[in-house]
Amino acid sequence: MGYDLMLSAMRYASPTTVAEAVDLLGSDPAARVYAGATDLIPQIRAGRPEPTVMVDLKRIDRLCAIGSNGSTYTVGAAAPTADICGHDGLAADFPGLVEASGLIGSDQIQSRSSWGGNLANASPAADTPPSLIVNDARAVIAGPGGERTVAAADVATGPGQTSLGPGEIIVEFELDQPPARTADAYLRLIPRTEMDIAVVGAAARITLDGDGNVAAAAIALGAVAPTVVRVPDAEAALIGNLPSGEVLGAVEAAAAAATNPIDDKRGTVAYRRQVAGVLARRAVSIAAERAAQQGDQS
Amino acid sequence: MTVTESKPSYKYVGTRPVRHDGLEKVTGRARFAADLNMSGQLHGIVVRSPHAHARIVSIDTSDAEAMDGVKAVITGDDFPAVDPSHRQYDMCINVIARDKVLYEGHAVAAVAASTRDQAQAAAAAVKVEYEVLPAVLTIDQAMAPGAPLLHAHMMTAGANPPAEEPSNISNVTRFSGGELDAGFAEADLVIEREFTTQPVHQGYIEPHACVADTGQDGHTTIWCSSQGHFNVRSSTATLLGWENSRIRVIPAEIGGGFGGKTTIYLEPLAVALSAKAGRPVKMVMTRDEVFRATGPAPGTKLRIKLGVKSDGDLVAGDAYLIYTNGAYAGPGGLLGAMTVFESYKIPNFEIEALDVVINTARSAAYRAPAAPLTAYAMETMLDEIAEELGIDPIDFRIQNAVTEGDPSTMGFPFARIGFVECLEAVRDHPNYKAPLGPNQGRGVAAGYWFNIGESSSATVNLNEDGTATVVTGSPDIGGSRASMALMAAEELGIDVYDIRPVVGDTEAVGFTDVTEGSRATFATGMAVVEACRRMVVELRGRAAKMMGVDVDDIDWMDGQAVYTGSDGEKAPLSVAEITAKAKRTGGPLTATGSLEAHGAGPGFAVHLCDLEVDPETGVVRVVRYTASQDAGTAIHPSYVEGQIQGGVAQGVGWALNEEYIYDSDGVMENPSFLDYRVPVASDLPMIDAIIVEVPNPAHPYGVRGVGETGIVPPIPAVANAIYDATGCRIRDLPMSPIRVLDAITSNGGSNGS
């Protein structure tokens, strides 16, 4: 049974520095990070334990900033995906990741959703983690012990579970400028056109060599296992080959085989497996096409 | 686009003025139920069962009562006992459980406290001890031998021979005509198909809400949104054991209903809490509560067998329909039986329909109740037969369509109806022959709904300045104020913007039945016309006095009293001139109309759906949609189109993605708009609405109800289009990507019949 929010006992805190936020979170085990709250408030309404303190990260400039030093982008963990989608540099260098960012909910949600929230919420069906992972994104994490940097792939450890320690928050993401002839793509399957949770998500990043053969490939699937799964067999099948024909068939088969899905209200094992293969194949095709176009332009 | 049979030309009827309540609604000032607050009000929260089926052993409210801010706690014991033979027994024990809970979300107690948080905390502190009983969650489980009984007293009504033992089958309905065996013997082609469908929710955006203020004098005022405030009054009175006159219900604006607000849930609880606390009590459901505890339309299992001659004449039909209306008896099976063969000439038929109870929320009416499901079965089978016989699907339907004089399933001959006109309108629309792209398909389907009359009241008051107020008892659920004003303008000859249409409360206007059965513009419109015609008689009399002539020499023309006698020229008198002298000619100008409306005209609709299927994922996207419907006469064509378009959207959602999902204990798994997937704007194309006008001879302006029929054809139209695109016949709802892909994969894309 769902509940109204019983929030009169809850305290709202809006630190303006990372250190303050870490202190607040470290001092109270029932404190919760409040970024977009697009998942948090519905979760509380559905009966999750209520936090005592909501620590709003959105007044910390560093967490909302998007910048680049020419070789690496730094994207605040709470930067609204609407801003990410409107960022020309990111859109040009990471079209798939930006598409994935734009798929999180409605325009209303886009004002609030962020990579940090999407990753730290640790839903297996989250849209951006597969794309963050194929792009080798790193998460800068701050906590009582200072800052550390880990691969985005290492943050979520299971449904609702992360490797973040007590009092730790994701501060920002680092993304290296991709090499030449490289592009990514993300596709997801939802029953409607909008407003749904992914039944399957597939991200691919492809680097082509001068002959159009695949020089590097990364494929990651969402909503088909407790955490995002990479598909090394598909990646291996692509390397050194043109991304077409039988090779794509191998990608599809490997992706389907790499899944470990569940039956739930949103999908069945068989459906998720079959469609994961289809979306992985299509994502590879789109990424490769984009990479080739980059080659044409350069 | 409008296809019109000859009709009189009107000055106002058929025009598209801005609705009178529009300004409030685009500025945020319109007051819906949850927008109302009373001085000193408390907040009420319902305690709901976590079990689908359980005996209530005990309820201990003492902890809750002792909590901060708590002013009242009530349980079923606070209401009079109700006998199972009572006409509204089901409604009564649904609003608050007595000895048993029958579904997850069933109300068992309610709490009122100073704040919502306090009420929420107290609700959680109400201790209910349950003896959990095995839950019956499917039609098959309910009908299995030895199935646990939901209602110990339930004997199947209509059973022949009469039922001797109680069961979960609440009633059986049988219709027949001709000789079934002989009919099938005559047939050149016989097909038999089975279908299953799941419960779906009406999905109105406004959750149920009310405020009740019970005074020390034992009278109460309820502010709430509903499809009929007189029904709120009588149902609340029934539950409380009160006289109706102790209850006044003031209608708030209603944020969608579609049938789901023809019954009540919160109001008696709010009144009882308010009476106990001596303060006003406001109650607002969460979306989660709306899904779990209100409204679904029935789920079904359907089996139909049709026989047809090779020339395309249908000769025999056999239908076995099982509806489940949730935990209580319901009309699904009866209405399914009345609609399944209604649109076609089938000389030999038998229909058997069962209503079965299971441990899920009590069904409420949903737009043309039961009919979309029988249409799903029938119209997809007709599509199959047309293809088999090589006949165009619309021509096949025209060949078999009922027309004036043909007998209905119930035996009576149809009056003038517009079914064939609707079929022709779609056949002649450019959409029907437009080329389709790859992986696209086109489906056509028809739908039928009765529409109903019932009681309505209206009062017309002429104001001192010659403008008019039209008060009716029908909540305005989708533009009916504008329709009332248009008909009044036409009758009185007053500009439509000089008429103020108002929804009166239960003490301000005569009794009016619930807005259901597409009856508001039809029946309440008739009451408005009656009141206006009486007003015109009065106006002519007043004018005669003012002119000093005989009333028989006064005509009412274009908003003026015109002297037609031979005693020279006399200047006509306008409404304003007459009302200005009302004090001197007999007093205020008021007229009422109240009636039981006879002659509701059946509504027919024909839809055409183009869609595209992703053959590798099963995802279906509707790309073009055209819908015709016989409105009789469209009073305000924009809102007629709106009803058609809204019905299409709901039907498409029902076809593709909407369904209640329960876990193995009967707990609803998708009680949110995230996982209960109603269509969003990007899921739909523009919907081309064709208004067909074959006037209903029983209505002064020829109106047929238009609210419901539009939801009937979309499911089969979508199903037929999916078949056209994929070669797969899908006979289970919803036709979700999973089901579509499964069908494509297992059929290898070939004909799935």
Place this chain on the structure above:
Amino acid sequence: MAVRVHLSSNLRGPTGGVAEVEADGSTVGALIDDLDRRYPGLGDALRAGVSVVIDGLLIAHPEYEPLADGAQVYFVPQTAGG
């Protein structure tokens, strides 16, 4: 008033399955009384949730509806709606 009565098929139990019968009555209520005399039990069936169609007009609560000699009266189940 002699009236031709048509019973929808779910209402034909008391007539032994006969669809059309003759009966008398100056109103629908009187007609039902007469039908009940002729076919015991039919009265109850026709008073509960039954409408009539007379001259193409659907009438939901017809008890006092007047009948002309030779009228055709169709008894049908009452409908509801959303």
Place this chain on the structure above:
Amino acid sequence: MSRVHVTCTINGDPAEFLCDGGQTLLDALRDEVGLTGAKEGCGTGDCGACSIVMDGRLLCSCLVLAPEADGRNISTVEGMATGDDLHPLQQCFLEGAALQCGVCTPGFLVAAKALLDRNPDPTETEIRYGLAGNLCRCTGYDKIVRAVQAAAETINES
């Protein structure tokens, strides 16, 4: 626990209110400020009936905690009209019969205004996706989309 004092701007006017630390902005607007134009249809950000704009961003106010509004600039449906003049979207919704029951209308108007502010000449597809966060169960969206198209034309002509 003491209540939080929030000072902000609502529809151009300075405003202040007291709220609970965990109260949603939707509840605060409706219950503390008395602006009931934004509606709660779901409470989970899935229906858009509570749409508002805060510091230029379109939001579901049911997913915002009220204290977050401190120092912010908030626009609701009540602020769309200027004096006697309706916003072109309001006018086009009226003229185009783009509302039936009207409960989703405030959210649609606010979201549509945010859409046109960002993209003054959207295609039909852009309108449909831009308004996908707003559920309407009455209209089938047809007349809403047309009203937004008409409003865009009106605005662009003026």
